[in-house]
């Protein structure tokens with residue numbers, strides 16, 4: 001297996017006739033998926049998603065891929081192919097289109113509809129090209145063919161890309177549910193046909209590569225959902241992803257069967273389910289979905305609410321209900337069904353919400369105590385089938401952390417792919433396909449780009465470190481009035497502290513240390529305000545660490561007397 005070396009440099013120009021693949025996101029992490037293909041001077045982008053921040057990234061809304069390496073070449077981008085409508089595949093598109101508005105967006109009907117709703121919020125009218133499975137279309141030197149794949153959102157596509165350098169198959173996110181609600185299964189016959197033609201590079205979804213066996217069918221959730229509805233004495237409140245049309249279909253069916261009426265709660269849920277219903281992806285029996293005002297008048301045992309917030313997102317409906325910050329008040333006897341995954345990193349937030357809901361008297365049914373969720377990704381067994389069907393020459397695992405990529409690569413090798421043909425890359429790593437062989441040729445910038453309120457890229461790793469320091473260690477401001485001629489304090493410095501435990505006497509010991517530092521500076525002829533501020537910062541910082549085992553942020557202010 002080839003691994004990306006940590007000290008790679010900018011790759012050399014691509015060999016004539018070759019194909020370069022660079023993932024700007026999604027490799028070494030779960031989220032912000034984006035892969036750039038380069039051939040004959042043109043670029044084809046597959047997916048452009050966002051990553052959601054974790055608790056150690058305070059104040060950040062979303063994280064984007066770094067567009068630096070393609071910024072000077074946006075005119076060479078022939079299209080952005082969107083494999084499906086999940087945020088981690090389409091969420092970055094508005095930000096890329098801000099840099100060039102008329103890049104054609106290619107995707108299935110539902111994918112483009114979800115994306116269009118998002119672009120409207122950004123006031124962008126995109127150039128789109130709707131495709132469906134079986135379609136073949138060329139974008140510059142890239143001949144694309146689209147294949148149906150099954151995933152936790154309808155209308156997902158894999159894309160085969162033919163160039164003079166060879167045939168590439170990119171699965172997007174997929175699994176192999178043989179009995180999906182819409183009967184649209186992953187097109188293994190298409191995969192086999194491409195395999196016969198000869199797949200030179202196979203990019204496969206690694207998310208569940210460590211999970212043995214096969215991902216269960218969406219239909220396997222029926223008994224647990226049924227039970228929750230049957231046993232519920234009062235209202236049923238369901239939380240799920242606003243894009244999981246099939247999961248919500250199952251909930252609607254159960255509500256209908258148990259004589260309940262349904263209302264959607266939360267902006268994205270209302271919007272997406274409206275789109276899915278209008279386009280025929282969600283089948284809503286007449287009279288089942290009603291307005292909140294109508295629902296409120298019904299007896300509790302005829303009520304079902306479907307809302308967002310299954311990941312404990314603080315602003316989403318479910319968290320606000322848990323915090324008593326929502327018009328819907330959880331009361332004794334309510335049943336809350338969390339029909340969703342538990343995305344790593346969100347555990348604390350989700351369990352906090354579950355605990356709060358339970359405290360208000362709700363019976364919370366979730367993945368941990370009932371079979372109310374199946375993954376949207378292929379497990380190891382499915383991946384092995386794919387390798388044996390496609391028989392690729394080279395494999396590049398995508399969509400996953402290092403351990404997932406590695407596990408996926410190992411599966412490929414077990415099915416007979418030559419270890420030299422399996423390349424484990426991380427974000428930014430250039431993988432070149434030349435004469436049928438893959439090699440790692442360099443690396444481009446692919447760090448996190450933070451969206452913070454209205455700014456993109458304003459917040460940096462350094463400013464996040466400051467935020468963590470402020471949150472965890474507090475801040476001490478030191479105002480010192482210094483005589484410019486003697487370098488001495490004119491009066492004792494003023495200390496202002498926040499988040500740092502202190503009383504009147506706390507800073508007594510640090511004053512002599514500041515005086516010593518200033519005296520030494522005067523002897524050495526160091527006198528600018530900035531230099532003195534640095535000295536004070538160091539003296540106070542060392543003292544805080546030694547005397548209090550804390551590392552607060554120090555803000556020194558030197559005023560000339």
Ligand SMILES: [Zn+2]
Pocket residue numbers: 084086089151173376
């Ligand atoms: Zn997905």
